[in-house]
Amino acid sequence: MLYLLLLIPALTAVACFLPLNTRWWERFNVVGSILTGTAALYISLRTLQAGSPLWPGRFLMVDELSAVLVFIIGVIGTICCLYTVTYLRVDRANGEVDSRKTGRFFGLLHLFVGTMYLAVLADNLGVMWVAIEGTTIVSALLVGFYGTRASLEAAWKYIIICTVGITFAMLGIILTFHAASGILGAEEISLSWRLLYPVASSLNPSLMKLAFVFVLVGYGTKAGLFPMHTWLPDAHSQAPSPVSALLSGVLLNCAVYAIIRFHLLASATGGFSGRILILFGIMSMVGALPFILVQKDIKRLLAYSSVEHMGIIVLGVGLGGTLGYTGALLHMVNHALGKSVLFLSAGTLTQIYHSKLIPRIKGIGQLLPITSTIFMASLLAIGGSPPFGLFISELNVATRSFEAGSSGLGFIFLMVVAVVFTGMIYFAGKMYFSDLPSRFPRGERFSAAHVLMLLPVCLLVLQGVYMPGKLQGMLSKVVSYMIAGGVN
Amino acid sequence: MTEVLAFVFLMAGLLMLSGRIVVKNITLLMIQSAALSGIAFYLGLTGSQISWHMMIVGGLTLAVKVIVLPMLLYRTAIRVVVHREVPLSIGMVPSLLIGVLLVGLTYVYIVPVLLIEIHSETLLFPVALSTVLLGCFFMVSRRSAFNQIIGIIEMENGLFLCALAVTGGMPLIIELGIFFDLLVGAMVMGIMTQKIRGTFDTLDTKELSRLKG
Numbered sequence: 001m002l003y004l005l006l007l008i009p010a011l012t013a014v015a016c017f018l019p020l021n022t023r024w025w026e027r028f029n030v031v032g033s034i035l036t037g038t039a040a041l042y043i044s045l046r047t048l049q050a051g052s053p054l055w056p057g058r059f060l061m062v063d064e065l066s067a068v069l070v071f072i073i074g075v076i077g078t079i080c081c082l083y084t085v086t087y088l089r090v091d092r093a094n095g096e097v098d099s100r101k102t103g104r105f106f107g108l109l110h111l112f113v114g115t116m117y118l119a120v121l122a123d124n125l126g127v128m129w130v131a132i133e134g135t136t137i138v139s140a141l142l143v144g145f146y147g148t149r150a151s152l153e154a155a156w157k158y159i160i161i162c163t164v165g166i167t168f169a170m171l172g173i174i175l176t177f178h179a180a181s182g183i184l185g186a187e188e189i190s191l192s193w194r195l196l197y198p199v200a201s202s203l204n205p206s207l208m209k210l211a212f213v214f215v216l217v218g219y220g221t222k223a224g225l226f227p228m229h230t231w232l233p234d235a236h237s238q239a240p241s242p243v244s245a246l247l248s249g250v251l252l253n254c255a256v257y258a259i260i261r262f263h264l265l266a267s268a269t270g271g272f273s274g275r276i277l278i279l280f281g282i283m284s285m286v287g288a289l290p291f292i293l294v295q296k297d298i299k300r301l302l303a304y305s306s307v308e309h310m311g312i313i314v315l316g317v318g319l320g321g322t323l324g325y326t327g328a329l330l331h332m333v334n335h336a337l338g339k340s341v342l343f344l345s346a347g348t349l350t351q352i353y354h355s356k357l358i359p360r361i362k363g364i365g366q367l368l369p370i371t372s373t374i375f376m377a378s379l380l381a382i383g384g385s386p387p388f389g390l391f392i393s394e395l396n397v398a399t400r401s402f403e404a405g406s407s408g409l410g411f412i413f414l415m416v417v418a419v420v421f422t423g424m425i426y427f428a429g430k431m432y433f434s435d436l437p438s439r440f441p442r443g444e445r446f447s448a449a450h451v452l453m454l455l456p457v458c459l460l461v462l463q464g465v466y467m468p469g470k471l472q473g474m475l476s477k478v479v480s481y482m483i484a485g486g487v488n
Numbered sequence: 489m490t491e492v493l494a495f496v497f498l499m500a501g502l503l504m505l506s507g508r509i510v511v512k513n514i515t516l517l518m519i520q521s522a523a524l525s526g527i528a529f530y531l532g533l534t535g536s537q538i539s540w541h542m543m544i545v546g547g548l549t550l551a552v553k554v555i556v557l558p559m560l561l562y563r564t565a566i567r568v569v570v571h572r573e574v575p576l577s578i579g580m581v582p583s584l585l586i587g588v589l590l591v592g593l594t595y596v597y598i599v600p601v602l603l604i605e606i607h608s609e610t611l612l613f614p615v616a617l618s619t620v621l622l623g624c625f626f627m628v629s630r631r632s633a634f635n636q637i638i639g640i641i642e643m644e645n646g647l648f649l650c651a652l653a654v655t656g657g658m659p660l661i662i663e664l665g666i667f668f669d670l671l672v673g674a675m676v677m678g679i680m681t682q683k684i685r686g687t688f689d690t691l692d693t694k695e696l697s698r699l700k701g
Contacts, residue, residue, distance in 0.1 A: 059661070126662030133669045137676050144680060152684050153696045159677060160636050164624065167643050170666075171620070171650065178606060178654045191659060207605045234699040 001043065002060040002121055005070070008036045009114030016107035022092075025103040026085050032110055033081035040074025040117070043067070048474040051481075053194070061123040061194060064478040065486075068329060069120040069257050072336045075459075076249045077113045079452050083344050084109060084242040086449045090351050091240070096146065105145060105240075112138045112246065119254045125173045125191045128258060129166065132222060135251060136162045143239040143247075154231075154238035161231040162222050169218020169258075175211035176265070179203045193261060197486035200268035212266040212273045216259060216280065223255035225280045225314065226287035229307050233291070236303035237356065241347020244299060248306045249340035253332050256310060260317055260328075264486045267320070274318045281315025282409065284308065285416045293423045297356045298346050301427060302339065305382060308420055309335045315413070316397040319404050325479045327396030334389040334463070337456035338381040344453050345375040349431075358427050363436030368444050372432060374453050379428045381460050383421040389463035489530050494615045497523040497649065498591065501622040501642060505587040505629065508574050513638050514561045517645075520619075521553035524645055527612070528652065545663055549648070552667050557641065557674055564678040565634060568685040574632035575692055583629040587622055594618040612653035619646030633684055633691040637677045644670055 012032025016025050047054055047067040055062065062070060088105060091097040097105070115138055119131035136159060144155030177191055183199050217228065224232040236244045259277070266273040288307040295301040309331070316328030348371050353361045364372035381388035394417060402410035463471075481487075500520035504513050525546045532542025576583065599606075599614045606613065620643050627639030644666070651658045658666075681691060688695050 124659075124662070126658060127665060130662065130665030130669055133673070137669070137673050140680070141676060144683065147683060147687065149687055150699060152680070152687055153699055156633060156680055156684060156696060157699075159673075159680070160627075160640070163640055163673060164627070164643065167620070167640075167647055170647050174647075174651050174654055174658070175606070177651075177658060181655060191662070204605060210603065210605065238699070 001039075001055045002057060002062060004039050005036065005043065005117045005121065006060075006114055008032060008039060009110040009117065012036070013107040013110040013114065016103050016110065018103070020103065022099050022102050025106050029081055029085060029106040029110070033078045033113075036110075036113065037074050037078030040070050040077075044071040044074060048477065051477045056194075057123070059124055059127055060121045062121055063194075063486075064481045065257070065260065066120045068333065068478055069253060070117070072253055072333055073113065073116050073120065073250050075456065076336050076340045077116070077246065079455065080242045080246050080249075080340060080344070081106075081109055081113065083245075083449055083452050084240075086447070087240065087242055087344075087347060087351070094351065094354075101145075105142070108138055108142050108145075109242070109246075112142060112243075116250055116254050120257055123192050123194055125176060125193070125196075128261075129170060129173055132169075132219070132255065132258060133163065133166050135254065136166070136222070139235075139239075139243065139247060139251065142243045143235045145240055145243070146238070148238075151238040154234035158231045158235040161228075165221025165228060166218050168214045172211040172214030172216075172218060172262070175207055175214065176203075176262075179207040179211065193265075193486065196265060197268075200265050200485055203265075203269060205269035208266045208269050209272050212262055213276070215262045216273075216276060219255045219258045219262075220280060223252050223259060223310050223314070224284075224307050225310060226284035226307065229284070229287075232307060233300045233303040236306065236343075237297055237299040241299075241343055241350070244302075244347070245340035245343035248303065248343060249336040252306060252310055253313075253336055256313055256317075256332065259314065260482075261486075263317060264482060268485050274320055277314050277318025278409070279318075281311045281313075281318055282412060284311030284314065286412065287311075289416055289419060292420055295427070296358055298350065298358050298361065298427075298431075299343070299356050301358070301424070302342055302346060305420065305424065306335075306339060308416070309339070309382075312394065312397055312413075312417075316393075316400065319397070319400045320483075321400055321404060322479055322483065323396050323400035323403065325482045326475060327393045327400060329475065329478060329482075330389065330393035330463075331397065334393050334460060335382070337460050338378050338388070338390060341374065341378040341453050341456050342382055344449075345371050345378065348449070349375065358431060361431050362434040365432045366436040370444055370446055370450050371453075374450065374457060376428060376432055377457055378453075378460075379424055381457070383424050384417055385421070387464040388460045390460070391464055392467075489534075490527055491611055493523045493526045493530065494612055494649075496520075497527070497645075498615045498619065501619045501626075501646075502584070502587050502591070504626055504638070504642065505622065506580060506584050508576060508580065508630075510565050510574060510632075510634060511562070513635065514558050514565065517561075517638055517641060518554055518558040520642065520645055521549060521557075524649060525549035525554060527649065528657075531652065531656075541657055541660055544660065545652075545657060548663070548667055552671055553641070553645070556671065560674065560678060561637070564681060568634060568681050568691060574630050574635055575694075576629060577631045578629045583625070586625060586629075590621045590625060591618040594621065606654055612649055616646050616649035616653050619643075619649065622646070631693045633681050633693055633696065636693070637674060637681070640677075641670070641674065 015028040044067040115134040122128040140159035221228040291304040528546030532539040623642030
């Protein structure tokens with residue numbers, strides 16, 4: 001069953017690499033992404049309901065925590081793949097993409113989604129590392145897809161910085177292996193999460209400290225945590241918008257997932273990993289702040305906001321406890337939903353205005369009433385205002401930081417969130433409440449792309465207003481699994 | 489025997505810092521990888537019984553890092569490198585000095601003080617760790633996109649030796665995965681250098697710094 005999740009994207013990718021015409025590629029893409037999405041939703045919901053790992057395999061597994069990630073990739077991945085069809089049509093009409101290259105784009109997109117599934121399903125520290133490095137290689141090609149100077153520069157920085165960063169994560173894995181092989185024996189099985197968690201408390205604590213630092217530096221680079229985030233705004237702003245949405249909504253979460261896994265392992269022998277996560281979390285939030293306030297490029301603005309939100313998630317994980325973990329998990333899902341819609345709608349805007357600069361994008365409310373409404377709604381959601389789900393998850397993390405950290409920590413958290421909200425709303429107001437230059441035709445028709453973008457927004461509202469008991473039950477299962485340190 | 493090979497491994501890394509001719513650097517990288525595969529073969533053959541795991545690792549290193557990757561790099565280099573000598577961001581003598589310093593730092597401070605918990609009897613661990621650092625420094629000391637690929641492969645070499653020294657080799661499936669990643673990654677980076685060369689007319693990383701803020 002789990003291999004199906006890797007097989008469908010791989011086969012779709014192969015089909016899209018075939019030398020056919022655009023219409024066929026689009027069909028393959030639609031069918032492939034819907035199939036993958038269905039399988040992912042089935043797997044994640046079944047696992048969350050059962051509350052224990054189903055389909056145990058030799059290299060792949062899905063437990064409560066990875067089921068959350070599978071859900072995120074399933075929803076966002078499918079939406080982004082489907083949206084790509086309309087996005088590329090506009091790009092082709094604008095002459096920015098050669099129609100012969102669209103097949104390659106779809107193929108790479110599905111490979112990218114497939115490697116992300118592998119990263120979250122891998123039951124082995126090493127396989128997970130290989131998969132995360134694989135996501136870098138595939139997505140770098142997507143980032144540089146336009147082949148312009150700026151996009152090539154962004155892609156090059158991305159692949160180099162992340163590859164070097166992830167080398168350090170490998171050092172951490174080697175140290176973990178060293179610590180575990182004394183206990184479990186030097187078979188490949190001793191790098192399996194399932195077998196490592198029960199013995200986590202007997203691993204050498206100072207070795208695990210070292211390993212965690214290396215892993216945090218390595219995967220933190222990929223997750224865009226503050227001092228290592230430098231590739232992120234470049235790659236997010238230069239990539240085609242569906243790819244930006246996937247990078248920000250899903251890929252960053254995959255890297256954070258790897259960090260959470262290691263945190264569960266390392267926290268069994270002391271609170272060191274939690275403290276360092278709190279530090280990196282708050283640094284990412286504060287560090288992203290000035291860049292958000294002075295930003296001119298809409299996609300860079302969203303990228304820096306991703307850095308801030310990754311900080312919130314990592315902070316929640318570091319604080320731990322029921323509230324901290326609940327907040328972090330909910331925030332992962334909510335941020336993925338909100339930010340991907342934001343990138344997709346911003347993509348539509350930049351395509352029509354032929355510019356990413358905020359001062360040039362004026363009067364979006366008059367030009368594109370539907371898209372801009374979705375844009376504003378998801379922007380409010382990302383800012384953390386009610387009735388959207390992000391309000392709840394940020395509230396959870398804030399409460400926990402007052403409770404477990406110090407009041408200073410909670411104060412900084414709330415201040416950063418408030419200032420970022422102001423900054424985002426200021427820019428959005430400039431774009432929405434301004435007059436449209438007369439050269440544009442007004443109005444747009446409701447289309448399938450809007451349905452795709454509305455879906456996550458509806459989920460966010462639903463979650464903010466009323467959380468069904470069933471969902472709450474699933475969430476509390478994941479949280480208790482994490483509090484227990486990954487043992488069922 | 490491993491000592492000699494480890495010495496060759498480390499010296500190749502240091503000498504790479506002293507040259508600015510791309511082709512020479514690729515040759516040094518090849519020598520370094522050959523030493524790595526030699527160490528793996530030696531460890532595999534001299535144990536109480538022949539370790540097939542080590543033999544496979546040694547063979548793969550030989551095939552991928554000594555033959556395939558350098559060939560790919562040579563062919564890409566011929567196509568993309570404009571001048572035979574790459575621009576430096578740090579002068580030759582200072583960069584060699586910093587390299588020696590990094591090695592010294594690893595031997596004197598990092599391994600015996602910071603990483604005291606890792607009990608590794610062999611000499612290989614400090615050699616491996618300093619090579620990771622040297623590879624990292626190699627990437628920053630050259631202002632050429634192409635040399636960054638070489639630096640990454642050098643870092644991977646160090647990492648591999650690290651795994652050999654600390655754990656006696658990672659599980660085979662992981663090592664296969666790393667080889668695959670490295671090969672695909674180097675190919676993708678090679679393609680990207682060609683694209684960069686086509687668009688920018690140079691591989692100087694000074695040109696690759698437009699995106700800011």
